[in-house]
Amino acid sequence: MVAFLAFLVLILCSCCGVVFVSSLNDEGAALLSFKQSIKEDPEGSLTNWNYSDETPCSWNGITCKDQRVVSVSIPKKKLSGFLSSSLGSLSELRHVNLRNNKLFGGLPSELFKPQGLQSLVLYGNFFSGTLPFEVGNLQYLQTLDLSQNFFNGSLPASLLQCKRLRNLELSHNNFSGSLPNGFGKNLVLLEKLDLSFNVFGGPIPGDLGYLSNLQGTVDLSHNMFNGSIPASLGNLPEKVYIDLTYNRLSGPIPQSGALINRGPTAFIGNPGLCGPPLKNLCSSDSEASSPSSFPYLPSNYPPQGGGKVGGRRGLSKGTVVAIIVGDVIGICVIGLLFSYCYSRICRCGKRKDENGYGFEKGGKGRKECLCFRKDESETLSENVEQYDLVPLDAQVAFDLDELLKASAFVLGKSGIGIVYKVVLEDGLTLAVRRLGEGGSQRFKEFQTEVEAIGKLRHPNIVTLKAYYWSVDEKLLIYDFIPNGNLGTAIHGKPGLVAFTPLSWSVRLKIMKGVAKGLVYLHEYSPKKYVHGDLKPSNILLGHNMEPKISDFGLGRLANIAGGSPTLQSSRMVSEKPQRGPQSSSASDAATVASVSSFSSYYHAPESLKVVKPSQKWDIYSYGVILLEMITGRSPLVQVGNSEMDLVQWMQLCIEEKKPVSDVLDPNLAQDADKEEEMIAVLKIAMACTNISPEKRPSMRHVSDALERLPLPSD
Known part of the structure; x- marks a missing residue:
């Protein structure tokens, strides 16, 4: 009888256990699957993630709305492991922030199932592999920050379907290839663009000039972009700083809009670039300054007419009179200027200092008088004296x-x-x-x-x-x-x-x-x-x-x-x-x-x-x-x-x-x-x-x- 009672208690406990485990909803189970993919959690960030709750809404890093998970935010917790595909089953997920951890491996395509996802921030991890084509499913995505990882491959063309994207930060990875065609025309809401320190190649898309909402720095530096700088980049807001350093760009730097008045530091590291603000002139510039590049003058220029002397057109009487009158007026103007300047300069005999310079003092309204010896006349600009603040x-x-x-x-x-x-x-x-x-x-x-x-x-x-x-x-x-x-x-x-x-x-x-x-x-x-x-x-x-x-x-x-x-x-x-x-x-x-x-x-x-x-x-x-x-x-x-x-x-x-x-x-x-x-x-x-x-x-x-x-x- 005792044995039977013990057996009955065991059965009841087991049943209770089954009910206890099954009390956690599906989203909680999905998050626990994510927890199992984490190999190290030195700060115990996930310790209160367990089966004892009906929902995960009280767990660290989890935010819910109407009992549905809308945010998973666990930054800077030194988590080590891979990203479980189970996160993709959180249908109402809006925000994922796992930056500055030690997560590795690729991004599962299932991660891009929640079509309402608005921000995906994975900055500062060890992720690798390519950006899945399924990223195009995220039509409400506004922030994509994959900076400081080890991603590689080309950007999928499907990224252009994320037309609400405002912040695209991909710096310090190994992304390569050309930017997708239509990059600028499709992502017109972009406010932040940072593609620096990758191996992107090909020409810079001319339609980047459509990105009229950009702010701060547009950073394309430290890549392998080649060809010329599109003049359309000048259409970007003038307050935007365009960093094109250390690429393989060539040709003249367009002098328009946002590209004007930029210092050479925005273009260094591109040996093929020329023209202002760089010191090396473009070959076309140097040719333009040579006599051989002036337009060809036809044989009937200047127009024929009037008397000729030795095969050349002579000056008319009216022209000669005009020249004489002009000379007389010029001489008079020079004389007046000389008289005015002389009236503003004191004679050297009035007063001199120990160095031979004449000067007068008249308080705050003091007039300075400049004087020099005959043997000093050729170096006046080197010997002018300043006597006031x-x-x-x-x-x-x-x-x-x-x-x-x-x-x-x-x-x-x-x-x-x-x-x-x-x-x-x-x-x-x-x-x-x-x-x-x-x-x-x-x-x-x-x-x-x-x-x-x-x-x-x-x-x-x-x-x-x-x-x-x-x-x-x-x-x-x-x-x-x-x-x-x-x-x-x-x-x-x-x-x-x-x-x-x-x-x-x-x-x-x-x-x-x-x-x-x-x-x-x-x-x-x-x-x-x-x-x-x-x-x-x-x-x-x-x-x-x-x-x-x-x-x-x-x-x-x-x-x-x-x-x-x-x-x-x-x-x-x-x-x-x-x-x-x-x-x-x-x-x-x-x-x-x-x-x-x-x-x-x-x-x-x-x-x-x-x-x-x-x-x-x-x-x-x-x-x-x-x-x-x-x-x-x-x-x-x-x-x-x-x-x-x-x-x-x-x-x-x-x-x-x-x-x-x-x-x-x-x-x-x-x-x-x-x-x-x-x-x-x-x-x-x-x-x-x-x-x-x-x-x-x-x-x-x-x-x-x-x-x-x-x-x-x-």
């Missing part, structure tokens, strides 16, 4: 007298002059750099250079407000930036043990700001400038810790002013900090002008061999700064009894597979939840510090990558 900003309301009467404190010294913190009587605070005395007097060259720099206006670049030039003084007047420089913010001030380390959010803000400033210099400034000496000590921090790139063009100006070493020559030696007298009033920015003893470690390797700086130099320097901000280490790292630069140390850590915690700045421990973002920045830094300049990304590409951070928490 020249404003470069319409808001400058102070003059030289006010500047010289103001309170001044030494901020620091360097090989290129002294920097002062100057406080005017009205409380306005400025930073004034004195370039030194004497040297060659090349005023016109200095004036051209300094006024070009003064036109630069960007929130992440220090504004040059005014300048002063004389034989004895050369001054540059800038906005004063109150929170010191980035080097101090990362490592603290020399001699002070305690300091408040920067949080990750502030560091990321600084990284983004510096990148934007460099993009402006490289692409939007009048001369597509190169900074050439970027380092933490010349990245200043404003009231809200916003970064301001300083010392731009300083080496060039110092060289023109004379008496200072050129920037290039300073690269050959290690700079040492020189401490000048400092006031306690300047303690908030005591290192604004200090020179880093590690300056040379921010310079690109090729800078020791190539005289002319390139934008790739700045990108390398920026990469070193990123590494310094992530690791908290100086650019020269002590390893045992030896030393190596920060880039080499980082490469060693990667080779030795050291844990991330050994690399990151210990002061960032409180931001441990942002580790994925830090790793993303680390990858950007390593790309920027590639030993090969050609393989470094453009600052535009870097800035766009940083703008994707912080990563969404979903």
